Structures are given as structure tokens and as C-alpha cells.
Amino acid sequence: MHPNTNQIEMSVIIPFYNEERGLEHLFTRVLGVLDRLNLSYEVICVDDGSQDQTLKNLINYHYLYPEIKIISLSRNFGKDVALTAGLENAQGQVIIPIDADLQDPPELIEKLLQKWREGYDVVYGKRRSRQGESLVKRFTANAFYKVISKISSVSIPQDTGDFRLLDKKVVDALKTMPERTRFMKGLFAWVGFKQTYIIYDRPSRFQGTSKWNYWQLWNFALDGITSFSLIPLKVWSYLGVSVSFLSFMYGSFLIIRTLVLGIDVPGYASLMVTTLFIGGLQLITLGILGEYLGRIYEETKQRPLYLIKERHGFHMDS
Numbered sequence: 001m002h003p004n005t006n007q008i009e010m011s012v013i014i015p016f017y018n019e020e021r022g023l024e025h026l027f028t029r030v031l032g033v034l035d036r037l038n039l040s041y042e043v044i045c046v047d048d049g050s051q052d053q054t055l056k057n058l059i060n061y062h063y064l065y066p067e068i069k070i071i072s073l074s075r076n077f078g079k080d081v082a083l084t085a086g087l088e089n090a091q092g093q094v095i096i097p098i099d100a101d102l103q104d105p106p107e108l109i110e111k112l113l114q115k116w117r118e119g120y121d122v123v124y125g126k127r128r129s130r131q132g133e134s135l136v137k138r139f140t141a142n143a144f145y146k147v148i149s150k151i152s153s154v155s156i157p158q159d160t161g162d163f164r165l166l167d168k169k170v171v172d173a174l175k176t177m178p179e180r181t182r183f184m185k186g187l188f189a190w191v192g193f194k195q196t197y198i199i200y201d202r203p204s205r206f207q208g209t210s211k212w213n214y215w216q217l218w219n220f221a222l223d224g225i226t227s228f229s230l231i232p233l234k235v236w237s238y239l240g241v242s243v244s245f246l247s248f249m250y251g252s253f254l255i256i257r258t259l260v261l262g263i264d265v266p267g268y269a270s271l272m273v274t275t276l277f278i279g280g281l282q283l284i285t286l287g288i289l290g291e292y293l294g295r296i297y298e299e300t301k302q303r304p305l306y307l308i309k310e311r312h313g314f315h316m317d318s
Contacts, residue, residue, distance in 0.1 A: 007040055008040050008041065008042050008091045008092045008093075009039040009040045009041065009092055009093050009094070010034070010037070010039050010040070010041040010042075010092045010093070010094050010095075010096065011041070011042050011043075011044055011086075011090035011091060011092030011094070011095045011096070012030065012034065012041065012042070012043045012044070012095075012096050012097075012098060012106075012109075013044045013046065013083060013086030013087065013090060013095060013096070013097045013098070014026075014030075014043065014044070014045050014046070014086075014097075014098055014099070014100050015046045015048055015079050015082035015083055015086065015097075015099070015100065016045055016046065016047050016048060016050060016054050016058065016082075016100050017047075017048045017049070017050055017054075017076065017079070017082075018050045018051055018052045018054060019050070019054050019100045019101070020050070020052045020053045020054045020057055022100065022101065022102070023054070023057050023058070023061065025102070026100055026102060027043075027061060027065070027068070029102065029105075029106050029107070030043065030098070030106045031043070031065065031067075033106045033107055033109055033110070034106075034109070036110075037109070037110065037113070041067060041092065042067050042068075042069055042090075042091065042092065042313075043065075043067055043068045043069065044069050044070075044071065044086045044089060044090055045058050045068060045069065045070050045071070046070075046071045046073065046082040046083070046085050046086045047070065047071070047072045047073065048073055048076050048077060048078070048079065048081075048082040049073055049074070049075040049076035049077070055070070055072050058070050059312060062312050062313055066313060068313065069089075069311075069312060069313030069314055070310075070311065070312040070313060071085055071086065071089060071308055071311055072308065072309045072310045072311070072312075073085065073306050073307065073308060073309060074306075074307040074308065074309040075307075077305075077306045078182075079162075080182035080183065080184045081182055081305055081306050082306070083097055083162060083182075083184055084174075084182055084184070084305060084306070085305075085306050085308070087166075087171050087174060087175070088175055089314065090171060092168070093167070093168050094113070094116055094165055094166065094167060094168065095165070095166045095168065095171050096109060096112065096163075096164070096165050096166070097162045097163065097164065097166075098162075098163050099161070099162065099163065103202050104125060104161065104163035104202070105200065108125060108163075108198065108200055109165075111198050112125075112164070112165035112198065113165065115165070115196055115198065116165050116167065119194065120194050120195065120196045121166075121167040121169065121170050121193035121194045121195065122164060122165065122166055122167070122170055122188065122191075122193055122194070122195040122196075123164060123165040123195070123196055123197065123198065124157060124160050124163070124164035124165075124188070124195065124196075124197050124198075125160065125161065125163040125164060125197065125198055125199075125200055126157065126159055126160055126197040126198065126199050126200070127159040127160065127161070127199075127200065127201070127202045128159075128199050128200060128201050128202075154186060154189050154190050155189060156185055156186055156189045157189065157197065160185065160197070161185070162184060162185070162188075164188065166188075167193070169193070170191055170193050173191045173193075174187060174188075174191060178305075179299065180295075180298045180299055180303075180305060181295055181298070181299075182305075232288050232291075232292075239281065
């Protein structure tokens with residue numbers, strides 16, 4: 001199907017980073033599903049600075065299938081920024097982000113559409129199982145979402161990714177959010193609107209391995225927590241009051257003991273333990289303040305969120 005640019009009903013957004021080997025299978029499944037829906041559509045492929053032949057192969061697919069459009073970023077900006085670039089260029093009445101690794105089956109798009117037609121503005125996929133992931137990764141992911149659901153003022157659904165359907169008015173709302181730290185799962189929840197979900201079993205990657213290592217996942221968790229909660233800052237005020245109270249009580253005890261029993265030689269060990277404990281708390285506090293301050297610094301620079309190197313298939317392009 002070759003859609004009219006001004007009458008696109010569905011936009012599918014796929015971020016790519018070094019996915020050259022899986023393109024044929026990906027497009028076979030995605031285009032097969034979209035053609036069966038009898039809707040005008042576009043597939044926006046965002047190349048996030050791939051180092052292999054992903055971009056070259058995407059361009060070849062664009063010439064074969066004009067509904068495939070390409071945005072090539074000038075370097076690797078990260079998946080959430082690449083997804084943002086796709087959202088800002090999507091023209092459909094409904095927009096569906098999906099991963100290139102096919103862990104989110106494109107065959108579920110029809111179920112997402114059914115929920116949208118029932119009147120929902122956001123329909124997200126909720127994972128019943130996560131095949132192909134280690135026990136450690138599943139445990140840390142569950143722990144992260146439990147923690148952030150407790151400390152955030154926004155309810156962020158557990159066991160969800162970026163795979164979801166968004167009504168155009170939801171995407172228009174997301175476009176008004178200029179922050180540089182893009183924790184998209186939190187932003188999807190923050191905008192509100194009428195939301196529901198479908199449940200599915202997430203299969204293993206079609207091929208290759210995840211681009212995320214544990215250090216990146218740790219930074220991802222920090223971005224999510226600092227973007228949607230002030231609890232890490234507030235907790236140190238309460239902890240400081242508690243430590244001060246305990247110090248006052250201990251000091252009062254020493255004074256009373258001295259008055260009753262006389263002066264004795266103070267303990268070196270207890271003094272060192274107390275000093276190291278207080279020093280450790282101060283360093284942790286400074287570290288948390290630094291995390292928030294660093295994000296404020298990034299926001300004040302007002303750099304573009306991303307830079308586009310080239311585009312293919314958009315009506316304003318030559």
C-alpha cells in the first residue's frame with residue numbers, strides 16, 4: 001500500500017542500532033501485518049548512529065517500499081531520543097513504537113487497534129513472561145519498577161516497554177515536553193489520557209544480543225528515578241534529623257555518665273566508626289545532589305535533543 005502523505009492513518013516507529021542482520025525478517029512481518037489492516041500507513045525507521053550497514057540497507061528498503069521512511073541521526077543519541085525523533089516526525093492518527101528485535105510481536109498491532117477503537121487513547125503491551133532474559137535481569141527490572149512505583153507521583157505500569165499504541169493527541173502532548181532526560185515510559189504515563197493494556201508473552205530476540213549492559217541499565221534506572229521523583233532528595237532531610245537526634249541522645253548519655261561516674265578515656269574505635277558513618281552519609285548525599293544538579297546543568301545548556309544527518313521519504317525532502 002502506498003499511502004497519501006496527507007491521509008496517513010497509522011505510523012509505526014522503529015529505532016535501529018546495528019540491526020542489519022534482522023531487517024529482512026523484520027520488514028516481512030511488519031509490512032505483512034500492516035497490509036492486512038487495510039489502512040494507510042508509514043513505517044518511520046530511526047537509525048541511531050549505527051556502525052554497521054543498517055542505514056544503507058534501510059535506504060534500499062525505502063526504494064522498494066516507499067511507505068518506509070528513514071531518519072538518520074548524526075550519532076548515537078540513545079533509544080529514547082531516537083524514539084522521540086520518530087514521534088516528532090510521525091503523521092499518523094495512531095502511532096505505534098516497536099523494537100527492531102521483534103521481541104514485541106507486530107502481530108499484536110491489530111489487538112492494539114481494537115482497544116483504540118473502543119475509545120482508549122493509549123494501549124500498552126504488558127508482558128506476562130520475558131523469554132531469553134537472565135534471572136538477574138528479570139529480578140533487577142522487577143525491583144526497579146516496584147521502587148519507582150512507590151516513590152513516583154506518577155503510576156508507571158510494571159512489565160511494560162515502549163511497545164504501545166498512542167493516539168495523535170497523546171503524541172501532540174508529548175511533543176510539548178522538551179526535557180533532555182527522556183525516560184519515555186515515565187512520560188507515556190505522565191501525560192495521562194484514557195489508558196489500557198493487552199497482555200502478551202515476550203519472546204526471545206530473533207537474533208543477536210541486547211545492546212544494553214548492566215551499567216547502561218543502572219544509568220537508565222537513575223534517569224527514571226530522578227526524572228519522576230524527589231524522594232531521593234527529601235529522604236536525606238529526614239535521615240539528617242534522625243542522625244542529629246541520635247547524636248543528641250548519645251551526647252546526653254555521655255554527659256550524664258561523666259557526671260555520675262567521672263571522666264574516663266574516650267573510645268577510639270567508637271569515635272572512628274561515628275566519623276566514618278557520618279562522612280559516608282555526607283558523600284552519599286553529595287552524590288545524589290550531584291545527580292540532580294547534573295541534570296539541571298544539561299537542561300540549561302538548551303542543546304538540540306538530537307541532530308538529523310539525512311532523511312528519506314518525507315514529503316518536505318527532495
